[in-house]
Amino acid sequence: MSGILNTRIAGLTLEHPVLNASGILGSDPEHIDILASHGFSAIVTKTFTLNPREGYNPPILVELRSGGFLNAIGLANPGIQGIKPLVDRAKLLGKPIIISISGNSIEEFTKIAEVAEDSGASAVELNLSCPHVKGLGLELGSDPFTVFLVAREVSSILKIPVIVKLGLSDRIIESAGKALEAGARALTLINTIRALAIDIYSFKPILSNIYGGLSGPPIKPIALRVVYDVYREHRAEIIGCGGISNWTDAAEFILAGARAIQVGSAFLKNRKVVYEILEGIKKWMNVLGYSSVESLVGRSHV
Template sequence: MPRPAGFRANSGCPRVESFYYQAGCLFITLKPTAQKPGALRVAVLRIHVAGLELEHPVMNASGILGSSPEALGRLARAGASALVTKSFTKEPREGYPTPIAVPLPYGLLNAVGLSNPGLEGLPSLVKAARRLGRPVIVSIAGSEPGEFAELAAAAEEAGAAAVELNLSCPHARGRGLELGMDPQTVGEIVAAVASTVKIPVLAKLGLVDRLVEAAGKALEAGARGLVLINTLRAMAIDVYAMRPVLGNRVGGLSGPAIHPVAVRAVYEVYREHNCDIIGVGGVEDWRSAAELILAGARAIQVGTAIVTRGEQVIDEIVKGLENYLNEVGVKSLEELVGAAHKQ
């Protein structure tokens, strides 16, 4: 069958997959141009959160492939819109004895113990990560306000785009959740950091009784945004060994089991404070990511799903969100942020 004059089946975008004539008309089947995994996305998913401009809302959670330039490079190639490092402390930490993680039918239980090279290892990782072309968010975990401020200053000097204050690790003694459960302490730590650095400060809060109040104190003290939530304090017991499975006995539960809890936390904090939130907790696919966005999150962090399915899950979630926006007839992700509050 002759082709129309000037017609080229391989020209243009999208490409022509096939064509045929019927009743004097030309019918064309188009094949969308494949997008390489990790390629930055179209403007429909572009979002601003806490002073950061992101090509799309999906990034890794702290502690997931964030401890080396090579691991962060994998995330960048998978398409993460920002790169979040593992938490840094002032002094090096070896972490807890093994086992440090155990898979469960409903998630992952871990107690790594904030193992990291300390302040001395922070600058080199940040400088290497910056070359990957994504905003670098440095997670820091101090034991008091001055220590947080010192770590934040080092992160800023190394070129970090933002700092994430770990105020919610459920198993770090004298750090994390032990600090984050007191709203007054949260405010003091955020104030110390915000008065020291000019880059955005994010407060990562966990599930505590006074979460909404703690969120308010963080915002009042200068936090540009919140990261909600962290893993939940939990335990698993080996019924034959008759002892806790983890070397630290208690760890943090992540994965699908905590997702509804994260959605509720984001919803309640957004309802009260109408602030910039990065949602994290059991995100496995575009649908669970969309739930957090509808609850009020402007961006999403993925943790356990990267561990169980690989970093390519980032690209899958982004593509799913693109399709979802088209399906519901929304032109911009911005329109969906907090939309569940309008119903």
């Protein structure tokens, strides 16, 4: 591979910088088929927990008037026995696959990570930031020391790369630093943001879980700011995520410091979004006279 869009992130070499965000399909082999067929350069699975989770009852997702989505799917997943079939399917399709992981304890994280590695996964993404499941996620990620402990334990037992996904919190720059110190090869920034929607006629919160994670265009400038700050502070390898809907959004994230990007909500609205982003990026590079997308990473920093 030697195209102008080639991207190296966390030790993986990808055909181009656009991955799917975790949570968009990715818990059944057939989901992997769908994601692969829409052009993503690597597949990120739904978050796996040790045991199967049913997820929440509907409504689990609502499209907002202000743009974007609010979701509380509840980390529905088939548990660790569901990992191998996904990896096998991705291999059949020639796509790198990153297993997203969450747990109630460090032991759970390491156990699932080992299953992922033994199954042949390309990398793991530690979901330390799910905003709507109690005890799993954001509570972990907003404490830099916990981030350090989880990232270190998992990194120390795996040969495959560990990526840490963080959510918006006051101490995110510190948490990012701790994750890197603990051995994370890259950071995914950011997860959805805890939010709420209320139906004004029935007076009830719309999601069955009440709270959900906000995604899509409303969170893009926030995610961009976090990527910018973390890159400035740590010069880390970053996968930008949050409301990226078109190539100009993607270009901004690259300039802010993202080596790769993940697309979620925009894929729900537009099944061609990956190809459109790649076309736009190529034209943009052509206008600028660049022949490698990697040479544009972080260029907004002086």
